[in-house]
Amino acid sequence: MSKNTRPNRKMKPIILVLCEGETEECYVDFLKQRYRLPIKIVSRIVGGKINSRLISKHKKELALTNSENIACFLMYDADVKSVVDYLVTCKENVILSRPCIEVWFLAHSKKVPSKDITSDQCVNMLKKEIPWTDYKKGKLSSEQQELLWDKRNMAGKNIRHELSEDRPFSTMNDFISFLELNNQKTK
Numbered sequence: 756m757s758k759n760t761r762p763n764r765k766m767k768p769i770i771l772v773l774c775e776g777e778t779e780e781c782y783v784d785f786l787k788q789r790y791r792l793p794i795k796i797v798s799r800i801v802g803g804k805i806n807s808r809l810i811s812k813h814k815k816e817l818a819l820t821n822s823e824n825i826a827c828f829l830m831y832d833a834d835v836k837s838v839v840d841y842l843v844t845c846k847e848n849v850i851l852s853r854p855c856i857e858v859w860f861l862a863h864s865k866k867v868p869s870k871d872i873t874s875d876q877c878v879n880m881l882k883k884e885i886p887w888t889d890y891k892k893g894k895l896s897s898e899q900q901e902l903l904w905d906k907r908n909m910a911g912k913n914i915r916h917e918l919s920e921d922r923p924f925s926t927m928n929d930f931i932s933f934l935e936l937n938n939q940k941t942k
Contacts, residue, residue, distance in 0.1 A: 768937050769817050770794040773810065774830040775802060777893030778856050783830065785900055790934045802831050802838035805845060828930060832856060834874060836920060848933075851918065852925040857881050857890075859925040860899075862914040863906040871921045907931055 770792060772783050780798035787794040797813055814825050826848065833839045833853035842849050852859050855874040861867055864884040872880070881887045886898035895903070911928035918924060 768792070769825045770934075770937075771797070771813055771817060771825055771827045772830055773797045773800055773805060773813065773827070775800060775832065776856075779830050781893050781895055782856065782903070785895055785903065786931075786934060789904055790938045792934060792937060802835065802842055805829060805842065807845065810845065810847060826933065828933075830856075830927075830930070832874070833918070833924070839918070848929070850926050850930045852927060853919065853923055856925075856927075858914065858923045859910065859927040860887070860890075860903065862910040862925065863902055865913065867914040867923050869915070869922050872923055877923070 772779075772794060774780060774783065774796065776798065780796050783794060783796050787796070795813070795817055800809070810827060814827060817825055828848045828850050829842050829845060830850040831838065831842060831852075832855045833851035834855065839851060842851070854872060854877055857874070857877050858867055858872075861877065861881045861884070864881075864887070878890070878892075882890055886896065886902060889896070890899070908931070911931070914928075915922060915924040916926055916928060918926075
């Protein structure tokens with residue numbers, strides 16, 4: 756084998772995440788560091804303002820060649836039905852949490868109740884769990900990050916995955932599964 760011959764290396768996928776808030780951005784940034792995958796986060800895009808032209812623009816910014824595989828995820832709270840209905844038509848991977856992303860965080864500590872709750876009720880429930888008592892939106896302490904990492908696979912068992920208009924759910928487990936799969940492929 757000559758010195759110039761290198762074994763084929765699998766390229767890590769490029770992952771684009773469009774999301775609406777600081778908390779989603781903070782969580783995805785944490786996952787990016789842990790999985791060591793190339794994730795580009797574009798936050799603070801209101802759900803109703805997402806469109807295929809905007810998605811294409813962000814994909815083009817990431818593409819080094821036309822053959823690049825870019826996986827795009829739209830990560831939003833599912834508390835507004837019209838936004839959810841619109842996101843589903845965007846033909847991208849949609850990751851929703853109802854009423855808010857904190858319901859996914861709660862699933863790392865306990866089984867999420869099946870009754871309807873508001874975002875405020877969800878955050879208050881979360882703050883009753885250790886290490887979430889001092890939780891602030893858009894920030895994750897090192898203890899909170901450790902819990903989110905250590906219990907990431909268990910959380911999917913503690914929450915519904917099916918979209919519902921009147922019950923808490925999260926499809927975040929789909930995103931975690933995608934990261935796990937692509938992290939294994941590149942090892």
